[in-house]
Amino acid sequence: MPGKLKAKIVAGRHLPVMDRASDLTDAFVEVKFGNTTFKTDVCPKSLNPQWNSEWFKFEVDDEDLQDEPLQITVLDHDTYSANDAIGKVYIDIDPLLYSEAASVISGWFPIYDTIHGIRGEINVIVKVELFNDLNRFRQSSCGVKFFCTTCIPQCYRATLVHGFVEELVVNEDPEYQWIDRIRTPRASNEARQRLISLMSGELQRKIGLKVLEMGGNAVVGYLQCFDLEGESGLVVRAIGTACTLDKLSSGSAPNTNTHMHPNTAPASNACNSPSKDGKEPVFVEDLPSSSGPPTPFRALPTSSSPPPFSPSKPCSRQSSSSDTDLSLTPKTGMGSGGSAGKEAGPLRTLLRQQTQTALEQREFPFFTLTSFPPGFLLHVGGVVSARSVKLLDRIHNPDEPETRDAWWEEIRQEIKSHARALGCHAVVGYSESTSICEEVCILSASGTAAILNPRYMREGCLDIGCTDHRFEEPSPPNCGFCHIPYDELNMPFPAQLTYCYHCRRQKVPDVLFTTIDLPSEAAVAGKGCLIQARLCRLKKKAQGEANATAISNLLPFMEYELHTQLMNKLKLRSMNALFGLHIQISVGENMLLGLASATGVYLTALPAPGGIQIAGKTPGDLSSEHISSIQKRINDTIAVNKELYQINPPELAEEGVGSPIPEPRHRSRLFRSHSESSDELSELDLSHGKKDAFVLEIDDTDAVEDIHSLLIDAPPPTGFYSCNTENMPGISNWTSGVQMFTSVRVLRLSNANLTNQGLNKIFTDLCENLLKSFYFKLRSMIPCCLCHLNFTVAVPEEELIQVTVTAVAMTYDKEQTQEKTAEKPINKGSLEAEEQLQFPLELCADSSSSNIQTASKISGVGESTNMSPRAASVDYGSFADRCSTWLELLRLKAHTIRRGSVKTSRRTQSLAHSVSSLERCSPLQEGRSRSLRSSRSFGGSSVTVVKMTPLSFLPGTRIIKYLGIINMFFIRETTSLREEGGVSGFLHSFIAEVFAMVRAHVAALGGNAVVSYSMKECVFMENPNKNQAQCLINVSGDAVICISETDQESSASTANTGQTGGSETDGAT
């Protein structure tokens, strides 16, 4: 009996008239939890009843507390006939179950009825007393915090990132049960709402248990989804990243409050660097201690003893995966002993193995996070994705959801192996989704292959950080993640590599596709922009197996085409990297829709993209005049876009580029496949054969169409920018204007015989028109940026295309952008300083000679680590590597020392982002950024105002408390569609109602904002002939209390770089 739930019904207001005769209502309330129900007295003849009930007490298990919602039903008392229900309120009491969050839920909740919508409001107070809050939980996992936010939440510090957690539960869908034929739509809807509420409670509890097992205390990047499989059932599944989070006390908060916390990477770099004169080789003195703490290393080779790593989940796949591993790691480690193998030193191998092993111990080294503390992400390989087409069958035993589990496991394995092929040991920005049509289901997963810093994987790492970070590669923070993680001579796909345009030491690819957010420290030129690829493919109607095969045959072609479109659009905007890439493929009865969205950006570390060239394959077909006119249009567009997005990359210095930069060639970072057609597809070459990617060949009219459609995308009107990521590349000085919105558009295709081309055009126009509508509607917010534009497509019926968009418009300060630009030379100066440093050659030689033993010692460790005979060999490539890393350290050190005093002479316009990233680590600029923040106040002071945003922060404010996760599921149905204003009127009021209910719950928790808000599901069905419609909406987010930055400024006058370090800073200035 570990918990007591108490509820009190205070009052109601704005109730509907239930008695036509008197124009009044005799209302009373039923309060239900589990199987216990209490009732209030009837409050006769009032539309604003005051019940002021006693405290209703429920004594329950904490397991139930986690699973069950508190159900409040408002009824109209009727003496002679059955009482009429007015509506219901479901209150998720999970936020009350952990001490740091809300302590009481109290406030006005909309009374919701699935047929009539909101009908008045009710004032309720709910409290929970937990009898034992010690960790004696067996089935419950009270105390594990959940966050939808895909970064380390503000006001927390991650001491440990444990890794991937997943779970799914299945059940029969009440809508498809036999009983549904005899009960009312209302009863059916309510049964469904309740079931889903229960299932997500259960799911959350189970995930919590896994987290506790791993030793964590929180789930970050929690992503829960529903699969409405119709006849075959209902699946609720969730993934997340288990972490151990430390709450930062309010005093220290400004220091460390954000996920881009400066003390993580730059500080350790400083610590890492040799003594100030820069002559002492660092590795000699460091080595003994590095082999000193032996546990982590010794434990590595044998997977049977995993102690130093927190994730202790035994995994059956261990052996097989480490097999593949052995074949891969040596390749990267040793295979490149030659001249170019700068990255292949033993130290690095060691590092990698260490991390890799740490990660290997997890079944899936996946992270649902999309942004990370600086230094966490060492290298990014590229996007990995996998899709699989499945035929649904009835879930026979809900308690054993093995089939669905196995499906996902399969996909995850595939993702994992793709990541390995890219020389990466982890997948970040990982997400999963499904698309269901009748009995066919496409499961998709995607993420970004990456190499992570091992520090974060180990227990207590941050405390003993100083012993670890020597293994860190001191690659400059603003370009390090661009450096290729895979072996150059053994590239998983044809790619064009060049030396990094920033540090000139490591190789970088010509383009980079990722699913994560732009790292805060990344150096970019100009602004980013939303890039979308849209595609429609008709398919024949079919059933069962044949249908599934048809779909899986289409998938690779769709991915290929989406990828080509993305690439071309990227070039057209003169950019070289995509962040936040999300590819959605949606299946309908007679077509497939593909929509890829990402934020394009120009990374200065990567080579400049070339133009696009048009060539006629068969010159006779098209006049050269025609081709040249198209070519001209393309060139013009590129020029316009360069201007528009202010892409003026720093010019290349002549020296130092090790290898000649050849004409870059198009190539793919996209890995995908789907299980039905297995291997051969995963090896599908997306690099357009041997052609030069920049050449678009026109061989038929279709190709002309394609090129035209490329040029259709209208740039946003002046004053607008758009992106689909957390941070808008190039804009960080947000002001307080925030407008979150959801828009839904459904198009009916009346034309029976449409071609693929025609459909493409329709679909593209639909998306473009939506964007145009947003710009127009939000024009009063100019200058403004649409952030986190999240498009979801669906084919609800044969001839319908539905696009749902949720995004936030945020205002920013134009003038401060200029101020920032003025600031840039300082930054440039420091770069120059770095370059001005001349290291005497003998220093290099010196260190290399003195390092011989060091290196061999290290590789000795490596040997013991991976038991590979090859590991023992010491090659000269590693010396080169050693020197270069060491030199790098020196430079970095010098860079920090001399930063303040350099003059600014280099002529380049640089990037707001690099400025802000430097700001973060540099105390010197702190004053500046603080002044930039100036006095900006956050909204009105009224308690009832609840801001919502899909981002993890609200500009101009600081989150001081996370109150718990909001995860709500609503069904709305109508049998009087015309009277409610048609489908648009119906959906409009439903969405408004959903917003209202989210806001009310947040307000009742004592919060004033929802961050990381998302609308996961919006399923709309209509039957205009019957005057009926039904809609299901699932939303989630984190309820928070945030305070205006100006308020806190006084309290935290000692605030320093930490505060400027977060994404919140981006909002602040």
Next chain:
Amino acid sequence: MSVELDVFVGNTTIMDEEVYQLWLDGYTVNDAVKVRMEGGVMDECEASKDVLLSDTMDQYRTFQMCERLLHSPAKLANQLLFQIPPHRQIMLIERYYAFDDTFVREVLGKKLSKGTKKDLDDISAKTSVTLKSCRRQFDNFKRVFKVVEELKGPLVENIRQHFLLSDKLARDYAAIVFFANNRFETGKRKLQYLSFQDFAFCAGQLISNWTVGAVDNMVEDMDVDLDKEFLQELKELKILITDKDLLDQHKSLVCTALRGKTKVFIEMEGSFKNLSRGLINIAANISLPLRLYPCRSDRWSAADMKLYLTHYTNSAHILDTFKHQVVWDRYMGVVKSCIFKMYHD
């Protein structure tokens, strides 16, 4: 290919004041789009007609959903469905309750009944205010009337508090309620030149001086019903025209004071009896206070009128046998200011 469904919902409800006005004015969506296009809004943000149509539809839907709340504006502030910043709420209410002077002129003093509502299409045709807008305005009048009918306390204050209107608008509504309640006819041809604001001013004067509320501020309908006792007392002012001595005395006093001060003295002197009779008769038969018209003459300037009335009022005080000084002041104070107001072109 057609757009089956198209909605846009903001967490903070987005409302364009221009579209709101078009909606209030009873434009159809298509007409509103036309007006907006002509207004040049398309140039902003490179919008197309489709974009404009979609936006207008969205906003119209929002307004329709809000309309229910606007009927009892106090609800707007504590409802949960729409998150509307306070200054926006004020704007919404103020504009919703705003009315066309031409329209109100037509219904002022009429009974706010179904019968009148049936005539709205005629009024709409006459005033070229759309029928939809006429209905809204008429329903507003009726709603306000109904609510304040049952309330105690000052009329203007009640309206302001109950409907959250600005002081100015609340006063206008008070006038409308006052006229509707007392059914003072304002439709006479001779009064046609008077604007609603003229009447509203008079109503304000009457409310603050002649109603029950002017003496006792805790009775029901205090500002709507005229003070009956006062009306009785007014009857006694008749002595000023029935008593020949008083009349002559009054006249000579006024004439002495006026002599040489105005160009129209002769006329004033000549019409004194008529004027005085007119004024006093109104007092005796107050249900038609707007017969003040007799004072109007084409040749008198406003200054003349003012001069005349001042002396007319003051002279009565000097009359020894005239005992009704208090009533006289209460009466003439209002009449004077009303006449001044009405005495314009």
